[in-house]
Amino acid sequence: xxxxxxxxxxxxxxxxxxxxxxxxxxxxxxxxxxxxxxxxxxxxxxxxxxxxxxxxxxxxxxxxxxxxxxxxxxxxxxxxxxxxxxxxxxxxxxxxxxxxxxxxxxxxxxxxxxxxxxxxxxxxxxxxxxxxxxxxxxxxx
Numbered sequence: 001x002x003x004x005x006x007x008x009x010x011x012x013x014x015x016x017x018x019x020x021x022x023x024x025x026x027x028x029x030x031x032x033x034x035x036x037x038x039x040x041x042x043x044x045x046x047x048x049x050x051x052x053x054x055x056x057x058x059x060x061x062x063x064x065x066x067x068x069x070x071x072x073x074x075x076x077x078x079x080x081x082x083x084x085x086x087x088x089x090x091x092x093x094x095x096x097x098x099x100x101x102x103x104x105x106x107x108x109x110x111x112x113x114x115x116x117x118x119x120x121x122x123x124x125x126x127x128x129x130x131x132x133x134x135x136x137x138x139x140x141x
Contacts, residue, residue: 003070004053012067016058023054 005012008022027050034043057063 004056004066007049007053008057010057014057016060019054019057023050023058026050 005014008019008026010018010022014022027047030043030047030050039047055062056066
């Protein structure tokens with residue numbers, strides 16, 4: 001959404017002299033472009049927009065109230081954006097957990113069965129080392 005500052009091509013901390021300067025500059029530029037032609041509905045809309053922005057920002061009381069309104073709107077938008085990012089992060093995490101769960105289920109084993117089967121399978125695959133005299137002994141040098 002365009003703000004009065006956007007319409008007059010101003011920064012939020014613009015001085016009153018800058019507000020007046022930009023307003024007159026934009027009016028003169030518009031008049032120079034349309035000196036020979038009739039004004040269209042779009043031209044009239046643009047001129048009204050410039051005038052409304054100028055009147056709003058050139059009044060210290062109205063400008064202060066407008067700035068507070070803009071700040072409140074931006075804070076609401078920021079909170080909504082933060083909340084949306086949080087929800088998306090949680091959904092992403094849950095989606096990842098569901099994929100992991102689906103992978104475990106697809107392998108034919110449940111999570112606890114698979115964990116319990118691993119030590120047993122490893123013990124069968126690798127017999128303990130020993131020789132004829134008995135279990136292997138480690139010698140420390």
